[in-house]
Amino acid sequence: GPKVLQIPSHQIIDMGQMVTLNCDPVSNHLYFYWYKQILGQQMEFLVNFYNGKVMEKSKLFKDQFSVERPDGSYFTLKIQPTALEDSAVYFCASSQGQGANTGQLYFGEGSKLTVL
């Protein structure tokens, strides 16, 4: 089926550093998402992005977080500066649309972030 690719699969950084997580969504998809999963816990919505803009974000999407997709390249999640509580697995997803026929989300394999 359609694939969403995430790079890196795992990153370890020191608290206070910047990190960028990259996502290559499904090629004809228009809506992009980031979700956060702390080890063994529930998957939580962070943000969704359409037409170059953030459409909706949750309270987990702190001021230190930003997303962009410059010129159709990777859809990125940047955290600057990182904090210990940012340690989690971040999943990127994309969908063609948001209706019943087009709203299926396809997820990447996750980027595990460890902040020391």
Place this chain on the structure above:
Amino acid sequence: GDQVKQSPSALSLQEGTNSALRCNFSIATTTVQWFLQNPRGSLMNLFYLVPGTKENGRLKSTFNSKESYSTLHIRDAQLEDSGTYFCAAPNVGDNSKLIWGLGTSLVVNP
């Protein structure tokens, strides 16, 4: 986990047996997705459902929007079926984000 409730929270099966997982919704929703997260943490799409039933190999899923539940049936369980099964659904009128259950942790034993 209150808006999307999964049961059971954990399940142990013998290889070759059958079981059913359930997802109850306290939100109004018109679609549901089922995923399997394997022990390495990767998420696999299993089903995307509007009201009705879909089947794929040994898996079958039903979504009943009127009674606000979805089920996932596993037939002839295999060792590689082990992992955590999640259901997720958007609140009607807000298709922009999925609300997730807490998952059912399945272990298939030889």
